[in-house]
Amino acid sequence: MRRRLLSVFTFSLFLAVGFGKAAISAPSQQLSSQLRQLAYEGIGLLREYLRINTTNPPGNEMEGVRFLSSVLRRENIPFEVFETAPGRANLYARLKGDGTRSALILLHHIDVVPAVPESWRFSPFSGTSSDGYLWGRGALDSKGLGIVHLMTFIAVKKSGLPLKRDLIFLATADEEAGGLLGVNAIIKSRPEWIRDAEYMLTEGGDNIVGPGNLIYLGVENAQKLPLWLRLVAKGQPGHGSIPAPYPAPEKLIRALQRLLNMEPQLKLSPQVADLFRHIAPFQPRKMREFFSQPESGLTDPEVVKRIPLHFRALLQNTISITVLRSGDKTNVIPQTAVAELDCRLLPDGDPQEFLEELRSTIADPEIEIQTLLWFAPASSSLKTPLFDAIKRAVSKLEPKAVVGPGVVAGFTDSYYFRRQGKTAYGLDPFKVRDRDSAGIHGNDERISIANIHFGIRFLYEVISPLLWR
Numbered sequence: 001m002r003r004r005l006l007s008v009f010t011f012s013l014f015l016a017v018g019f020g021k022a023a024i025s026a027p028s029q030q031l032s033s034q035l036r037q038l039a040y041e042g043i044g045l046l047r048e049y050l051r052i053n054t055t056n057p058p059g060n061e062m063e064g065v066r067f068l069s070s071v072l073r074r075e076n077i078p079f080e081v082f083e084t085a086p087g088r089a090n091l092y093a094r095l096k097g098d099g100t101r102s103a104l105i106l107l108h109h110i111d112v113v114p115a116v117p118e119s120w121r122f123s124p125f126s127g128t129s130s131d132g133y134l135w136g137r138g139a140l141d142s143k144g145l146g147i148v149h150l151m152t153f154i155a156v157k158k159s160g161l162p163l164k165r166d167l168i169f170l171a172t173a174d175e176e177a178g179g180l181l182g183v184n185a186i187i188k189s190r191p192e193w194i195r196d197a198e199y200m201l202t203e204g205g206d207n208i209v210g211p212g213n214l215i216y217l218g219v220e221n222a223q224k225l226p227l228w229l230r231l232v233a234k235g236q237p238g239h240g241s242i243p244a245p246y247p248a249p250e251k252l253i254r255a256l257q258r259l260l261n262m263e264p265q266l267k268l269s270p271q272v273a274d275l276f277r278h279i280a281p282f283q284p285r286k287m288r289e290f291f292s293q294p295e296s297g298l299t300d301p302e303v304v305k306r307i308p309l310h311f312r313a314l315l316q317n318t319i320s321i322t323v324l325r326s327g328d329k330t331n332v333i334p335q336t337a338v339a340e341l342d343c344r345l346l347p348d349g350d351p352q353e354f355l356e357e358l359r360s361t362i363a364d365p366e367i368e369i370q371t372l373l374w375f376a377p378a379s380s381s382l383k384t385p386l387f388d389a390i391k392r393a394v395s396k397l398e399p400k401a402v403v404g405p406g407v408v409a410g411f412t413d414s415y416y417f418r419r420q421g422k423t424a425y426g427l428d429p430f431k432v433r434d435r436d437s438a439g440i441h442g443n444d445e446r447i448s449i450a451n452i453h454f455g456i457r458f459l460y461e462v463i464s465p466l467l468w469r
Contacts, residue, residue: 035155035460039453042151043134045071046452049143050127050136056111059181061173062089064110064143068150068171075154082190084173084181091171092186092193095156097163097467102198104386104466105168106153106459107413108146109175109182109203112138119443133436133446140432141440142203144447146171148429148455149201155460156467163467168197175413178226178373183416199386199466200417201459204426206406208282209433214398216282218406219390220426222271222379224314225345226411227354228372231255231362233337240331249326252337255362256321259341262361264316266298269348271379271407272314278404313409317345317354340372344409348377375411378418386423386466393461397454427462429455 052063065081068091072079079093091110094103115124115137122128124137138144153169170193172182186193194200206218233255235248273294280291287306290297297303298315307315320342327334345354351374359369382405391403406426414424430451439445 032457034158035457036453038151038155039456042147042456043129043449043452045150046134046139046144046147046447047127047129049147050134050138051125053125054111054138055114056174056176059088059111059173059177061110061171062087065089065091065171068110068146071150071154072169075157077154077157080190080193082186082193084185084189088173088181090173090182090186090190091169092190093153093169095153095163095167097165097167099166101165101466103166103168103194103196104463105170105194105197105200105417106149106463107170107172107183107200107202108142108149109172109179109413110143110146111173111176111182112141112143113176113441115445116443121444124445129449132450133448134452135444135446137445139439139445139447140430140437141445142175144430144452145203145428145455148452148459151456152459152463155456156463161468164469165198165467166196167463167467168194170194172413178228179413179416183413187416187420194417194420194422197417197422199384200414200422200424201386201427201462202413202424203428204406204408204410204412204414205428206408206426207428207430207432208279209431212431214394214401214431216279217390217394217398217401217403218275218279219382219387219403220406220408220412220414221382222347222405223408223411223414223426224347225349225351225375225377227343227345227351227374229341229343229355229358230370230372231339231341232368232370233366234335234368235337236333237335238333240333244333247333248335248337249333251364251366252326252339255364255367256339258361258363259319259321259358262319264318266304266312266315267346268294268298268315269346271347271405275314275405275407276311278402281402310409313344314346314407317343317349318409319343347379347407351376375415376419378415380414380418380423380425384423386425389462389465390425390427392465393458396461397458427459429458429462 054060054064072093077093083089122135128135174181204220208216233248233251236244238244276291276294280288283291290303322342323340326337394401394403417424
């Protein structure tokens with residue numbers, strides 16, 4: 001009798017602290033309560049995470065790794081750390097399944113872009129909680145996502161249920177500078193971490209959000225290609241009072257002016273055409289016809305003028321002059337002048353062809369063009385069980401929302417996985433309005449506390465059928 005009572009008590013306790021098998025197939029009050037509790041914990045963890053300055057450069061991701069590993073250690077989850085340079089580190093943890101299906105990766109990057117504190121409402125590394133938001137550099141890109149991944153990972157572990165596939169938590173370094181010390185180094189030196197993975201979810205989704213509801217969830221399966229270049233001009237140095245013939249700064253300025261005078265050519269890649277057709281119903285009335293039939297609209301100059309800048313960027317190769325360096329004294333003509341360009345090519349672009357176009361436009365053999373970073377074309381199919389799982393989760397939690405492709409002008413760690421033949425999606429499990437998303441790489445980056453709650457519940461719904469069915 002005592003053994004029977006103990007069994008009943010044990011089962012009741014499991015229901016109170018775990019998720020139960022009902023969590024696999026359908027939402028339940030108990031599951032919602034457990035995920036809500038993890039979300040409250042996650043909010044506190046995100047506040048701490050935002051206080052760690054992992055600005056790249058220099059990165060300092062090891063401090064972020066130490067913080068995340070302390071949470072995993074508390075949950076008795078084994079992990080590994082891979083330091084790729086002093087202070088630069090990546091974190092890996094895995095929940096083991098029975099191996100009947102290939103692994104699924106949840107990935108976010110630890111590093112963040114620089115912030116100018118005097119331009120922010122709150123200090124960018126204060127983790128301030130105000131007005132229903134957590135404020136700080138990385139809140140959206142991508143420490144907020146990382147905490148959602150981490151708490152979902154812990155939720156799966158707490159369920160105690162046997163998994164059909166391994167679930168991997170990966171926190172990487174150096175994404176903001178191209179990922180050479182992050183995913184690229186992992187592929188070269190720790191291939192066993194990801195070799196058996198079939199799917200990867202990371203940042204990069206492109207959602208359309210209304211007042212409190214999700215209208216369109218864009219699953220990023222293609223992105224523009226980064227081609228970062230350095231132009232170097234050299235000339236005769238001298239005294240500023242006696243102008244030298246064709247000095248280095250003048251050479252560079254003339255080269256840059258020729259690039260600025262280039263007439264951008266609009267081109268519709270297959271990935272962008274697919275995106276436009278999916279989001280056409282959600283565009284202003286005057287632009288719906290163009291988004292529905294973008295091929296014909298590109299020939300109409302009046303229509304082209306009305307295309308918003310963020311969509312126009314998806315229709316052309318772009319060049320941004322981001323760094324200029326030349327001299328450090330007013331009365332000295334410098335010997336060298338340097339400019340760095342952030343070029344982004346269409347998803348099906350040819351980097352070599354674009355480079356030749358630049359050389360032809362600059363038309364100065366004395367300007368040296370150095371390649372700092374470049375990606376070859378890579379995309380993922382949306383005809384997968386993972387995409388189907390995302391659609392089911394959206395229909396359950398946001399039944400009026402539409403799910404479709406996403407194409408981003410930036411780049412993410414997805415590139416490296418796609419080049420490995422794996423399915424990689426950018427999935428932002430948030431309902432972030434345009435006014436809030438402006439903080440990404442800008443001022444006053446923030447994420448709402450409500451989005452942490454929604455993100456954990458949504459991500460759990462996405463991955464559950466892949467883990468247990």
